[in-house]
Amino acid sequence: MKVRLLSIMVDDQEKAAAFYTSVLGFVKKHDIPMGAHRWLTVVAADEPDGTEVVLEPMAFAPARVYQQELFSAGIPVTGFLVDDVQAEYDRLLKAGVKFSMAPTLMGTVTMAVFEDTCGNHLQVFQMM
Numbered sequence: 001m002k003v004r005l006l007s008i009m010v011d012d013q014e015k016a017a018a019f020y021t022s023v024l025g026f027v028k029k030h031d032i033p034m035g036a037h038r039w040l041t042v043v044a045a046d047e048p049d050g051t052e053v054v055l056e057p058m059a060f061a062p063a064r065v066y067q068q069e070l071f072s073a074g075i076p077v078t079g080f081l082v083d084d085v086q087a088e089y090d091r092l093l094k095a096g097v098k099f100s101m102a103p104t105l106m107g108t109v110t111m112a113v114f115e116d117t118c119g120n121h122l123q124v125f126q127m128m
Contacts, residue, residue, distance in 0.1 A: 005041070007054040008077055009067050010118035013040050016055040019117050023095050025079075026053065058119070065117050076101055076113055076123040085110045085126040092124075 010016035017040060022024045026042035029052050037059060041052040058064050070077055082088045085103045089112045093099065099120060101113035111125040 001091045003051050005052050005054055006078060007056040008116075008120060008122075009063050010057050010116075010120070011058050011067075012118060013038055013055055013057055014087075016040075016116070016118045017042070020053065020055065023097060024093070029118070055118075071119055073114065074121060075106060076121045079111070079123040079125050081124055082124045085112055085124055088124050 017031075021028060027043055027045050027048070029041040029043045030039055030046070030091060031041075034037040034108050037057040040055045042055065043052050044050050048076065050103075056063075057066065066067050067077075076102050081127060089099065097114050099114045101111070101123075103110050103112045105128070106113045108128050109125045110128060113123045116122050
């Protein structure tokens with residue numbers, strides 16, 4: 001098995017697309033209208049055939065509850081591997097991203113946690 005799709009529920013697909021591309025640096029892979037919503041995916045700029053992150057519309061009440069509970073608890077919905085957590089933290093902080101955890105060594109990884117402006121906490125991590 002391989003992971004090719006990873007869904008992240010977002011409260012606004014347009015806002016999410018802007019944040020994930022302009023701020024985080026992903027690139028759009030698919031943007032297909034599907035009625036009131038879109039099949040909207042982004043990928044790492046240097047891995048165009050890599051795992052796609054689906055910016056999933058929040059169209060279902062239980063999903064909203066799940067997202068809100070994770071957010072309230074400060075739990076990241078997913079993590080993104082980076083080469084240098086401190087450099088990523090500095091870059092994103094300069095771009096106005098709100099962090100709930102600065103780079104912190106935790107066992108064999110250093111991680112930082114931030115908000116995606118769409119109702120989620122995300123983490124960036126670096127293997128040590």
